[in-house]
Amino acid sequence: MPSVSSAQHRAMEAAAHGHSTLGIPASVGKEFVNADKGRKDDAATKDCSGILFRANGPFYLLCKRSDTGQWAQPGGHIEGGESAEEAAVRECVEEIGGCPNGLRWVARRSNLPKGKGTFTCFLQDVTKPFKPELNDEHTKWGWFAPDQLPANTHPEVAKTIRAVTGNELDIAKRIAKGELPSPQRYHNVWLFKLRITGTGTSYRSKHKEFVYRPPENFLTEEFVERCNGLPLIFEHPKESVTLTSDEYRNRAIGTIVLPFIEGDEVDGIAKVFDDDAALLMRMSHASTSPAVVFRDAGSTETVQLDDGSTVLIEGNPSYLDHLAICEEGVWDKGGEPTGVHIEGDPAVDNVEQAPAWADALGKGMKEFQDSVCARLDALEGKGGGESEEEKAKKAAEEEAKRIADEAARGSRADESEEEKLKREEKERADAEEKERKDSEEKEKREKEEKERADAQAGTIKGLEAQIAAMQAQIANVTKPRTNEDRDQLSRIQRRAEGVAMAFGDANSVTPPMFDESPIGYRKRMAAIFQKHSPRAKTTNIKALDDDTFGLIEDMIYADAQASANKSAVLPKGRLHASVDTSTGHRVTTYTGDQEVTWGPFKAPVFSGRINKDVGKRVE
Known part of the structure; x- marks a missing residue:
């Protein structure tokens, strides 16, 4: 049977190549993949694809078509059963005599004229310009700089070349604006569009509770600035809620370089330096999970609803530690994994097995997967978390107090009766003053808690509606769709x-x-x-x-x-x-x-002029 979603197709592709992280047998994966290909064979397609080759400079290979006279990259129609990349490679072999081996990715998709389909343009870097052997579909070829394209270059080809030319920040900004699909390869890095965090209501299966992340605390310029340089890692650490030196060395794959707000999410462009991780992000690990710490007392609160459900209401985040790449994140909100934006074709062809380092990290993954990805989208201290620095400071204060008390007890042995009465009187006054301050502090805390409870009460009704919708969405996952x-x-x-x-x-x-x-x-x-x-x-x-x-x-x-x-x-x-x-x-x-x-249906219109000089004598 064919796949019913893109996520299922990716999982079956991974299983078919023998590296399923979900335990799917290779035979089952191949059955689904073959069914998907059969479905493609049945559908008549007019879609096309081609490859834009780029050499250092940069210079781009363009060929002059014999039918239109326009300059374009080699390419043509996708035949039944072919992927866009397979068709692009075949067309290159037919039109320019071969196709160099190497990494290629979707640079851009454009609509064909008159709604006839789409053209998928792959970009491939080559070490140096090569000489193509043209067939009769082209009359000339050449390697051209972006600012020296031939006068009759196809407009869409020129647009693609402009879009992929520039530095890494130029490319990142174009991905963020939707002018280029995610991901894009740039020199030694991959540029991915990722979700840093969602907002609103979601569900944590590990804690069996709903969580509400207030948009006003996260969809701010201040929070976006805090995301600059955010470490990108592969899966959350097993032992600690925040990164240690060893965990960082073992898991770091990149960093966020261009965070921005999009809709109800904070997204960002990431530089991914690890090719194996980038491959898994396009195959199986299609989601993200942020590690956010709420350390201040009272910054989070759990509310019990009438139906027995609990809602964790988050406050202002005190620390953003890292962003993890995983297979499924809380902020997918019960839907397909959407943390990693993949707008090109998933790169699963010719992959025999998962990278060795990923396999090592994945040992026992199924045993702790829920307690990592779905558990730790927010790592809240709930008012009880103390840093190592705070613990050391507290211990030093206690030791100083102990030494002072011992010194005071030693000095009291020699005090007179009058001195004793004065000391006891002072201690009573100090105790009364402390009791008064403690009472005032307690009243202040109770007032603040009441104000916070009153403020949160206004959101509970809206939360209940969101939670009901979320419960219905979760139920739909196992509920068959009716006719x-x-x-x-x-x-x-x-x-x-x-x-x-x-x-x-x-x-x-x-x-x-x-x-x-x-x-x-x-x-x-x-x-x-x-x-x-x-x-x-x-x-x-x-x-x-x-x-x-x-x-x-x-x-x-x-x-x-x-x-x-x-x-x-x-x-x-x-x-x-x-x-x-x-x-x-x-x-x-x-x-x-x-x-x-x-x-065409209008009668012809004639115009004329009357000559008034006829019959006059000229002297």
């Missing part, structure tokens, strides 16, 4: 595709995830077009109940369709087609230059 749900999901997808096609961006609509409910899928699809609705673009649609969301949803789709039609300001002589499939039928509306339609 009614499948039909409803299909209608939602058709509606979204109709509006997306009006913007010329049908690829922005993705199928429902394996465990996604119809209402969840509706909200995710509506979020794609929310920016086009002036009336609803600031609405938090995730927090709306079903009935209210239905009204907002219709508003978003109507505004988005109107925006698509309004934005179709085309040059003279062109029309813009808007396709609507929400009713189950394909309805196409055209806007633009009406002369394209009605011009």
Whole structure:
């Protein structure tokens, strides 16, 4: 049977190559992979792919096509059963006489003209320029610098070259903006887009409790600044909540260099120096888990709900220690792993086994996996954590007090009766003063606790709604999807595709995830077009109940369709087609230059001038 989700496909690919971390037999993995390939064979595709070769300089190999005269990278159509990379390699062998071995990755995807499919451009570095042997599809070839491209370079090829040219910060910024897919290779590092932390409500299976991470404490510029240079490690440490020198040496694979806020998450671009870790991130370890310490007393609080569930409400984080790469993180919120953003093809071809160091770290992984990844998205001290420095300071103060008490007892042996009475009087006064201060401090603490409880009480109602939604989502993982749900999901997808096609961006609509409910899928699809609705673009649609969301949803789709039609300001002589499939039928509306339609049917127009000088005599 074929895979039902991209995460399952990745897991089956890993099993098929003999390095499953989930214990899946290789025979089962191969069965799923073959079924997935069969499904691809049945689907007629017009997608294309090619390889852009880059030599030091940089210089890029371009070939002049014999049919259009444009300069482009070698490439062509993907045939049935082929992956995009397999097709790109085959086309290079056919068009330029061969394809050098080496690492290649998805540099960019672009839409083909007239909605005929997509073009996947792989980027591959070579040590030096080579001489291709052209077939009849090309007439010339050359290696060109980015600022010296031929005049007739294909526009999309020129755009790709501009996007992949620059220093590591340029590339990181383009990934963050969505101009380049994640990951990208740059010299000796991989640049990945990662989730540093999510916010809102999630569930910790190890503690069997919900956790609420307030957005106002994490979605701030101050917290983003604290993420600069954050260590990136492979799995959490086993023994300690924070990194030790040995754990850092054994697990460090990179660092966060460009953190930023995106939606309800703090994301970042990471420089990954370890090739083996980068491979696993594209295969099996597709999530992230931050280690956040809450050391201050009262910074976290556990609330008991009416149904017996508990909610850990976090406060301001006192320390951000590291970000761990793992297979499943708490901030996936019960869905597919999304901490590691993979927008290119997973690199699983020609991989025989997992790296040796990863296998060593993974010994006994299944025994402690829950207590690491799903357990420690936040490592809260709950007011009781003391650093080594604080412990040493406390011990020194106790020792000083002990020495002072011994000295005082020695001096009292020689004191007179009058001195004794004065000392006892002073001790009583000191005790009364201490009791008064302790009473005031207690009243102050009780007042602060009451104020904090009152403030948190206002969030409990919203939390209960979020928790109910989370429980429903968790239940969906084991609940079979009904025929009614499948039909409803299909209608939602058709509606979204109709509006997306009006913007010329049908690829922005993705199928429902394996465990996604119809209402969840509706909200995710509506979020794609929310920016086009002036009336609803600031609405938090995730927090709306079903009935209210239905009204907002219709508003978003109507505004988005109107925006698509309004934005179709085309040059003279062109029309813009808007396709609507929400009713189950394909309805196409055209806007633009009406002369394209009605011009051929108009009668010809003649013009002339009356000569008034006829019959006059000239003297």
